[in-house]
Amino acid sequence: MSPATCHGPDGVDLSREQAWVLHAALLDHVERTVDAGRSPDRAVAILERTETCEPLDPADRALVRDALTTYLTDAPARDRKPARAILTALDGQVSSSQ
Template sequence: MSPTTCHGPDGVELSREAAWVLHAAVLDHVERLVAAGRSPDRAVTILDRIESCEPLDAADRDLVRDALSTYDAPDRDREPVASIRAALSTPRADRR
């Protein structure tokens, strides 16, 4: 039996490319927090969740949206950024 492939956090459908862009945006956010002398702990926790395919709660999603909105994405990453934003806006199937 082959292992399940993870492309980002649970509950957010992403392509492999989009998952890498999400990772890059949140990592960039962490680096900017450190450069500004602010604690990156929350963002690092979210980065760990993304890497381990754990679900993101509402506050996590807000931070990720903020990271995406301030990420100076290269041209090749602009479309994946848009698709990630759309995926984050889609309600999770297990919510009611």
């Protein structure tokens, strides 16, 4: 039996396309953080957790939402729908965990 494939953080069911968009948004956030002269350590840790299918706590999800929202302002057209779907999935995760 092959191992289960994950796309994104634990508890957020993402397609492969959405996982790539999430990666791009978080990487963009890391780059903007560095460009602003701040430490990207937290964002890098969240990026690593999403890629290893670990859960995100509420503060992590807030950073991911911020990264996606910022990414949407300049995202390629092909990434906009998946980015919005990720935001919806994250909102659903918060609702179901309360």
